[in-house]
Amino acid sequence: MLLIPFAAAAALLFGTLSGAIESQTLAKDFRRCGTLISQSKLDDVERKFNDFRLDSSFEAKLAGSIHIDVHFHIVYENTTLEGGYIPDQQIKDQMDVLNADYGLTGLRWRHTNTTRTKNIEWYDRVAPHNEHENNMKLALKTGDATTLNVYSVGFRAGEGTGLLGFSTFPWDYNNNSSMDGVVVLYSSLPGGTLAPYNKGRTLTHEVGHWLGLYHTFQGGGCGGNGDFVSDTPAESSPAYGCPTKRDSCPDDPGLDPIHNFMDYSEDACMREFTKGQISRIKAQISAYRGLRKY
Ligand SMILES: *[C@@H]1O[C@H](CO)[C@@H](O)[C@H](O)[C@H]1NC(C)=O
Numbered sequence: 001m002l003l004i005p006f007a008a009a010a011a012l013l014f015g016t017l018s019g020a021i022e023s024q025t026l027a028k029d030f031r032r033c034g035t036l037i038s039q040s041k042l043d044d045v046e047r048k049f050n051d052f053r054l055d056s057s058f059e060a061k062l063a064g065s066i067h068i069d070v071h072f073h074i075v076y077e078n079t080t081l082e083g084g085y086i087p088d089q090q091i092k093d094q095m096d097v098l099n100a101d102y103g104l105t106g107l108r109w110r111h112t113n114t115t116r117t118k119n120i121e122w123y124d125r126v127a128p129h130n131e132h133e134n135n136m137k138l139a140l141k142t143g144d145a146t147t148l149n150v151y152s153v154g155f156r157a158g159e160g161t162g163l164l165g166f167s168t169f170p171w172d173y174n175n176n177s178s179m180d181g182v183v184v185l186y187s188s189l190p191g192g193t194l195a196p197y198n199k200g201r202t203l204t205h206e207v208g209h210w211l212g213l214y215h216t217f218q219g220g221g222c223g224g225n226g227d228f229v230s231d232t233p234a235e236s237s238p239a240y241g242c243p244t245k246r247d248s249c250p251d252d253p254g255l256d257p258i259h260n261f262m263d264y265s266e267d268a269c270m271r272e273f274t275k276g277q278i279s280r281i282k283a284q285i286s287a288y289r290g291l292r293k294y
Pocket residue numbers: 077078080082083
């Protein structure tokens with residue numbers, strides 16, 4: 001909850017965000033991602049991950065490109081666009097955005113299948129760790145640790161109201177493989193209705209979590225380990241819009257990483273992963289998804 005701006009957190013608690021998605025005047029700080037982790041869980045995860053890094057020579061292993069199969073699960077309320085029934089063209093455009101945004105990582109995303117499921121409860125009410133998420137994923141999830149399952153829903157009611165997306169982390173896979181995957185708001189796909197969040201960067205961002213990245217403002221302060229990536233400048237809180245020259249940690253080197261896919265900026269403002277993030281991705285998927293190339 002620490003990462004959610006106060007107004008949004010209050011709205012979340014009292015359920016007053018309903019209808020915000022339909023309104024064409026989105027609040028400046030609208031982007032909200034449900035991929036959160038407690039500090040104690042994070043400390044535990046990073047301790048174990050560090051042991052893995054010290055232990056192995058993963059860097060060399062992902063020299064060429066690796067293909068990852070992507071299964072889209074379109075959950076809808078009715079067969080209109082507002083009902084979540086995304087056209088195939090938007091899925092295709094989303095795949096192009098994903099491949100372009102991950103171009104420097106060596107990961108190639110291969111669209112393998114699309115399923116379409118009518119379920120109003122899931123469409124409206126899926127949220128991190130609730131029964132609807134469980135039921136939806138138990139019914140639809142396919143593949144193994146190396147398969148990306150993407151679910152598109154409406155986030156229209158309940159605790160997930162107003163989310164743009166959420167994801168599991170790679171280290172969650174061993175605990176419960178059926179929950180693995182990424183959930184996004186249907187209107188965030190390229191050409192969707194959620195301007196300025198309709199260029200497909202919500203999926204790019206959530207897949208970043210699926211590959212083991214944190215938010216660039218993880219930790220919520222200027223000191224400390226932040227996002228555990230050394231070349232993303234420290235950032236004390238999310239950046240919204242596209243605030244050029246923002247510097248929320250003036251005593252640390254560098255301006256805020258507002259163009260980074262793992263911040264909260266508008267889609268058009270996002271354009272990069274750093275070398276350090278790419279290195280972390282490779283180590284993460286080697287450690288937890290068995291994805292490596294010799
Ligand atoms: C389809 O679902 C959307 C979202 O609930 C709703 O706004 C719209 O009125 C529905 N359209 C029809 C034709 O049922």
